[in-house]
Amino acid sequence: MMFQELRAQLESQGCEFAAPDRNYIKVYRQTPEGRFSAKLGYPRANFSVGVxxxxxxxxxxxxxxxHGIDSGAFYDDDVEAVVDHFVNTYRQVLDRLALT
Incomplete structure (x- = not known):
């Protein structure tokens, strides 16, 4: 995925980007549970971000x-899909049952 695509996706989800510092850039997300951040390599304005x-x-x-957001919900702007509360709550039990 190209950095510009990832940036657009994260910004559409309410994230903010700090100014690049050396070869890194910080991303912030504010939620009712708190403020979360991630540091990402930033070698140039547009580059390929690894999976x-x-x-x-x-x-x-x-x-x-x-935290209730599957890949489909994250990458799809049009759908406000979240993982069902039941599945999210009992994920470990369901994983163990799937192995039997």
Whole structure:
């Protein structure tokens, strides 16, 4: 994913970006639970962000399944889809049942 795409996606979800500092940029997200941040490498204005870094930033900013936002909900602007509360609450039990 290109950095500009990731930035647009995060900004559409309410995140703010600090000014780049050296080769890094910080991303902030304010929620009722608190303020979360993630640090991302920033070698130039537009670059390719690796899958591992995208997943790490999503996790640090609480845009992951454990916090009710699956990949489909994160990447799709048009749908306000969130993981069902039941599935989110009983995720570990459901994972164990799936293995049996």
């Amino acid at each position: 591992h870094d995208v997943k790490r930033v999503r996790r640090q900013l609480r845009f992951d399944e454990l």
